[in-house]
Amino acid sequence: MTNKRSSEEFLYERIAIVIEQQILKGILKVGEKIPSLRTICREYGVSQSTALQAYYFLESKALIEARPQSGYFVCKSPGKILGVPVVSNPSEHLLEGTIDSLVSRVYDNLGDNEKHIPLSLGLPANEWLPIAKLNKSLMQAMRQMEGSGIPLAHPQGSEKLRKQIARWAFAMEANLNPDNIIITSGCLNAISYCMMALTEPGDTIILESPISFGMIQVAQSLRLNIVELPCHAETGIDLNVLEDNLRKTPIKLILMITNFSNPLGSCMPDENKKSLVELLERYNVPLIENDINADVYFGNQRPKSCKTFDKTGLVLWCGSVSKSLAPGYRVGWVEPGRFKAQVLKKKLCHAITSTSITEEAIAIFLENGRYETHLRKLRNTTYLNYLQYIKAVNEFFPEGTKASRPRGGFVLWLELDKSIDTVILYEQAIKQKISIAPGKMFTLRNQFNNCIRLNFGLNWNDQTAHSLKILGQIAKGLIR
Amino acid sequence: MTNKRSSEEFLYERIAIVIEQQILKGILKVGEKIPSLRTICREYGVSQSTALQAYYFLESKALIEARPQSGYFVCKSPGKILGVPVVSNPSEHLLEGTIDSLVSRVYDNLGDNEKHIPLSLGLPANEWLPIAKLNKSLMQAMRQMEGSGIPLAHPQGSEKLRKQIARWAFAMEANLNPDNIIITSGCLNAISYCMMALTEPGDTIILESPISFGMIQVAQSLRLNIVELPCHAETGIDLNVLEDNLRKTPIKLILMITNFSNPLGSCMPDENKKSLVELLERYNVPLIENDINADVYFGNQRPKSCKTFDKTGLVLWCGSVSKSLAPGYRVGWVEPGRFKAQVLKKKLCHAITSTSITEEAIAIFLENGRYETHLRKLRNTTYLNYLQYIKAVNEFFPEGTKASRPRGGFVLWLELDKSIDTVILYEQAIKQKISIAPGKMFTLRNQFNNCIRLNFGLNWNDQTAHSLKILGQIAKGLIR
Numbered sequence: 001m002t003n004k005r006s007s008e009e010f011l012y013e014r015i016a017i018v019i020e021q022q023i024l025k026g027i028l029k030v031g032e033k034i035p036s037l038r039t040i041c042r043e044y045g046v047s048q049s050t051a052l053q054a055y056y057f058l059e060s061k062a063l064i065e066a067r068p069q070s071g072y073f074v075c076k077s078p079g080k081i082l083g084v085p086v087v088s089n090p091s092e093h094l095l096e097g098t099i100d101s102l103v104s105r106v107y108d109n110l111g112d113n114e115k116h117i118p119l120s121l122g123l124p125a126n127e128w129l130p131i132a133k134l135n136k137s138l139m140q141a142m143r144q145m146e147g148s149g150i151p152l153a154h155p156q157g158s159e160k161l162r163k164q165i166a167r168w169a170f171a172m173e174a175n176l177n178p179d180n181i182i183i184t185s186g187c188l189n190a191i192s193y194c195m196m197a198l199t200e201p202g203d204t205i206i207l208e209s210p211i212s213f214g215m216i217q218v219a220q221s222l223r224l225n226i227v228e229l230p231c232h233a234e235t236g237i238d239l240n241v242l243e244d245n246l247r248k249t250p251i252k253l254i255l256m257i258t259n260f261s262n263p264l265g266s267c268m269p270d271e272n273k274k275s276l277v278e279l280l281e282r283y284n285v286p287l288i289e290n291d292i293n294a295d296v297y298f299g300n301q302r303p304k305s306c307k308t309f310d311k312t313g314l315v316l317w318c319g320s321v322s323k324s325l326a327p328g329y330r331v332g333w334v335e336p337g338r339f340k341a342q343v344l345k346k347k348l349c350h351a352i353t354s355t356s357i358t359e360e361a362i363a364i365f366l367e368n369g370r371y372e373t374h375l376r377k378l379r380n381t382t383y384l385n386y387l388q389y390i391k392a393v394n395e396f397f398p399e400g401t402k403a404s405r406p407r408g409g410f411v412l413w414l415e416l417d418k419s420i421d422t423v424i425l426y427e428q429a430i431k432q433k434i435s436i437a438p439g440k441m442f443t444l445r446n447q448f449n450n451c452i453r454l455n456f457g458l459n460w461n462d463q464t465a466h467s468l469k470i471l472g473q474i475a476k477g478l479i480r
Numbered sequence: 481m482t483n484k485r486s487s488e489e490f491l492y493e494r495i496a497i498v499i500e501q502q503i504l505k506g507i508l509k510v511g512e513k514i515p516s517l518r519t520i521c522r523e524y525g526v527s528q529s530t531a532l533q534a535y536y537f538l539e540s541k542a543l544i545e546a547r548p549q550s551g552y553f554v555c556k557s558p559g560k561i562l563g564v565p566v567v568s569n570p571s572e573h574l575l576e577g578t579i580d581s582l583v584s585r586v587y588d589n590l591g592d593n594e595k596h597i598p599l600s601l602g603l604p605a606n607e608w609l610p611i612a613k614l615n616k617s618l619m620q621a622m623r624q625m626e627g628s629g630i631p632l633a634h635p636q637g638s639e640k641l642r643k644q645i646a647r648w649a650f651a652m653e654a655n656l657n658p659d660n661i662i663i664t665s666g667c668l669n670a671i672s673y674c675m676m677a678l679t680e681p682g683d684t685i686i687l688e689s690p691i692s693f694g695m696i697q698v699a700q701s702l703r704l705n706i707v708e709l710p711c712h713a714e715t716g717i718d719l720n721v722l723e724d725n726l727r728k729t730p731i732k733l734i735l736m737i738t739n740f741s742n743p744l745g746s747c748m749p750d751e752n753k754k755s756l757v758e759l760l761e762r763y764n765v766p767l768i769e770n771d772i773n774a775d776v777y778f779g780n781q782r783p784k785s786c787k788t789f790d791k792t793g794l795v796l797w798c799g800s801v802s803k804s805l806a807p808g809y810r811v812g813w814v815e816p817g818r819f820k821a822q823v824l825k826k827k828l829c830h831a832i833t834s835t836s837i838t839e840e841a842i843a844i845f846l847e848n849g850r851y852e853t854h855l856r857k858l859r860n861t862t863y864l865n866y867l868q869y870i871k872a873v874n875e876f877f878p879e880g881t882k883a884s885r886p887r888g889g890f891v892l893w894l895e896l897d898k899s900i901d902t903v904i905l906y907e908q909a910i911k912q913k914i915s916i917a918p919g920k921m922f923t924l925r926n927q928f929n930n931c932i933r934l935n936f937g938l939n940w941n942d943q944t945a946h947s948l949k950i951l952g953q954i955a956k957g958l959i960r
Binding site: 100123126129131134135138139142146148149150151152153185186189192196200201214217218221223322326327328329330345346348349351352353354355356357358 | 580603622632698808836
C-alpha cells in the first residue's frame with residue numbers, strides 16, 4: 001500500500017498528497033493557513049465532501065489542524081502520528097475459558113433497557129441501512145414467490161439469490177456457478193456448516209491472530225484445536241509462517257478473513273492470496289474464506305478473494321449481507337468448492353432449509369441494481385467515519401497509542417500502552433455507558449491485554465466523539 | 481385408546497359407534513342401507529361434515545360401503561379390517577450408512593422439474609396454508625418493527641413471539657416463562673442446538689424406533705451413539721423398557737416425539753408422560769421433546785406434553801410452526817428448562833440470531849387469534865384426509881396390510897406383507913411419478929424393510945386417490 005498506489009485509488013488522497021508535499025517541502029509553512037474548502041473544490045473540480053476527506057486525511061496524519069471559525073492550518077508542532085500495531089505474536093501460553101465469559105460479559109451488557117454506546121460491535125449503524133428500499137424488495141418477493149415464501153423452500157436456498165451472488169462475484173473476478181452456492185442463515189452459519197463438514201473433534205485448524213471471537217467460539221463448539229498465526233496489521237498472515245505450520249502439523253483446515261480482517265482490519269494483498277491458494281493445493285488443505293467485509297472497501301475497487309484463484313475447489317468462500325445491507329434478515333452463503341455435498345448435508349441435518357422470503361428480497365434488491373447504489377453511499381460514510389475515529393484517537397488517546405489502518409470494514413484495532421489492562425478499561429468505560437471490546441476476546445493465548453477493538457460503524461455525532469474522548473481519558477488514567 | 485375414551489372425544493365417533501353397534505347386533509343387516517346423511521344430521525343435530533366423518537370412519541373399518549348414487553350400505557362381505565402394526569423390535573444388527581444414501585435418493589428425486597406426487601413428505605399441502613393472512617401479518621411486522629426487522633435482532637429472538645408461545649402453552653397446561661424461550665430456525669434447528677449443548681461425541685442417546693430420519697441424521701452428525709427403543713403404534717415407548725435401558729447404560733439424553741410421532745403416529749398417553757418425567761428426574765437424564773405436531777390433533781383437545789409435568793427443568797421442549805402454519809418461514813423454538821444458557825450459547829456460536837421479521841409475523845398472527853381459526857380448519861381437513869387414506873389403503877392394498885392409527889399429524893405408517901421390500905416398491909413407484917418413504921429410512925437397524933410412510937398432508941383429489949391405487953397394485957405385484 002504505497003502512496004503511489006493509493007493515489008491511483010482515491011481522488012481525495014491525490015489532493016492530500018499535493019498538500020502534504022507542499023508542507024514537507026516547506027512551501028506551506030507551519031502555522032500557515034492551507035487552501036480553503038472552496039478553493040480546493042474549484043481548483044480540483046471536486047465536491048465539497050471529497051475536499052473534506054482530503055482535510056480529514058491530512059488531519060489524521062497530524063499534518064494540519066482545524067481552528068474554530070478560521071479554517072485549517074499547518075500544525076505548529078507536528079502532532080504525534082499514530083503508529084501501526086506490530087505483528088502479533090501469539091504466546092505459547094493458553095488461557096482457558098477466558099473468551100466465553102468475557103464475550104458474555106461484554107454483550108450481555110448491551111441489553112435493550114440501558115442504552116450503551118456500542119463501540120464493542122462491528123456493524124453498520126441502523127441509520128445507514130436502506131430500510132425503505134429493502135421493504136419494497138420484500139413486498140415484491142411476497143408478490144412474486146409461489147405461496148409468498150410460506151411453503152417449504154429448496155434446501156440450497158433461493159435460486160434467484162444464487163444467481164445474483166454468482167453475478168456479483170464478477171467484482172472479484174471469480175467465475176461461480178449458482179448451482180454450487182448454498183444459502184445459509186448468515187455468514188457464521190455458513191462457516192459453521194463448513195467446519196462441521198470438514199472436521200472431526202480433536203482436529204487442528206489454523207486461524208489468524210487476533211481473530212473475531214465468533215470464529216474461535218464456533219471452532220471450540222466443534223471441539224477443534226486452534227493454532228493462531230501471527231498477523232501483520234496491514235497484510236495479514238505471513239505465508240512462510242503458514243507453510244512452516246502446514247509442514248510440521250497435520251492441519252484439517254484454515255479459516256481466514258482475507259479482506260479487512262476482524263478485528264485487525266488487515267487485507268491480504270492479492271498476490272499473497274494467489275500464493276496462499278497454491279499452498280493449499282500443495283498441502284491439500286481446504287480454506288474457509290470468510291469474505292463478509294469485502295464489499296465495504298475504501299479503495300476504488302473490491303480486493304480479490306482467494307476464491308478468485310481457486311481452480312481445484314479447495315476454497316469454501318463464505319459471505320453474507322449482514323455487514324453491508326440487512327443484518328436482521330440472516331442471509332448468508334457459501335460456495336464450498338468441491339465440498340458441496342458435505343456442506344449441504346450439514347444444512348439439511350441441522351436446519352433443513354433457511355428463510356426463503358428474506359433471501360428472495362435480497363435477490364430482488366441485488367437484481368435491481370440497488371445494492372451498488374447503496375454500497376457506494378455506505379462505503380463513503382464508513383470511510384469518513386474511520387477518518388474521524390483516527391483523528392479522535394490521535395487527539396484523545398495517550399501518547400504512543402497505535403492504531404490499525406483498515407482499508408474496509410467497520411472495526412479499528414488499538415494497541416495501548418503495555419501497562420494498560422483493557423479489561424479494566426472496559427469495566428471503567430461501561431460505568432459511563434460506553435461498551436468496548438477488550439483485546440483478550442480475540443485470542444486463546446496470553447496476548448492483546450493492552451488492545452481494544454472499536455466499532456466505527458456508528459453514526460458520527462457529538463455523542464460518539466465524546467465517548468472516544470472519555471475513553472481516551474480513562475486510558476490515560478490507567479497508565480502505570 | 482379404547483372406544484369408550486374415543487367416544488368422549490369425537491362427536492362423529494359417537495354416531496359411528498351407534499351404527500356399528502346396530503350392525504354388530506344385527507339391527508342393521510348386511511346389504512341394508514344405513515340412515516342417510518340428512519337423517520343423521522337431523523337426528524343428531526350435527527353438521528353434514530360430522531355426519532360424513534362418521535361414514536368415513538365406518539368405511540375405514542370396512543363396516544359399510546358406498547354405492548354410486550345410492551348411499552351407504554352395510555358391507556355384504558365384511559371387508560378386511562386393517563390391522564395395526566405390532567410393537568417395533570429393533571434388531572441388534574446395525575446397517576451402516578443405509579439411511580443417508582436412501583434419504584438423498586428419495587428427496588433428490590423431488591426436484592422442481594419433474595412433478596412427483598410427494599407421498600414421501602410429512603407436511604400440510606400448500607393449499608392449506610393461510611397465505612393471504614400471513615402476508616398481512618408480515619406487512620404489519622414490517623410496519624411495526626424498529627427498522628422493519630432489518631437491524632440485527634436479539635439472540636433469543638422476538639420477544640413478542642416468545643410471549644405468544646408462552647400464552648399458547650396454556651393449551652397443554654404448562655406455565656412457561658417467555659424469558660426462558662429461545663427462537664430458532666425451525667424445530668430441527670432447536671433440536672440440533674439442544675443436542676450440541678448436552679452431548680459430546682461418543683455419548684449415547686435414546687430414540688424411539690421407528691423415528692424421523694431427521695432425528696437420526698442430526699444425532700449422527702454430532703457423532704452420537706443411538707439406542708432405538710421399541711415403540712407401540714398407538715402409545716409410544718414402553719416405560720419399563722426405557723427404565724431398563726437407563727439402568728444398564730449411561731444415557732446422555734432421550735429424544736422423543738411424544739405427540740403423534742413421526743412416522744408411527746403414536747401418542748404417548750398423558751399419564752405415561754407424567755411417569756416419564758418422574759423417570760427423568762430419578763435418573764437425572766434430560767429429554768428433548770419434539771412437539772412439532774401437537775397442534776394438529778384429531779381429538780377434541782390438545783394432548784399434554786412432558787413439559788406440562790416438568791418441574792425440575794429436565795425437559796427441553798421444542799416446537800415450530802413448520803407443520804401447522806408456515807414451513808418456509810423457518811420459525812421454531814425451544815424452552816430448554818434448566819439448560820437455557822448452554823442452548824443459547826450454541827445458537828450464538830452457530831448463527832448469532834435468526835430472521836426476526838418472520839418471527840414477528842408469526843407473533844402477530846398468533847396475537848390476533850388467527851392461529852386457532854386456521855388450526856380448526858387444518859385439523860378438520862387433515863383428519864378427513866386421513867380417513868380417505870385409510871379407506872383407500874383398505875380398498876387398494878394387499879390383504880394383511882397393517883396401518884397405524886395416528887390421532888394427529890400428517891403421516892401414516894403401513895406394514896406390508898413380509899415378502900415386500902419397500903425400497904423396491906419405492907423404485908417402481910417413482911417410475912410412475914409417485915414418491916414414498918421406505919421404512920428403512922427410519923432406523924439404523926435391520927427392520928421395517930416391509931414398511932412405508934405415507935404423507936396424508938396432500939390435497940385429496942382424483943390424482944391422490946389414483947396414486948394410492950397404483951401403489952397398492954405395485955405392492956400386490958411384489959408379494960412373493
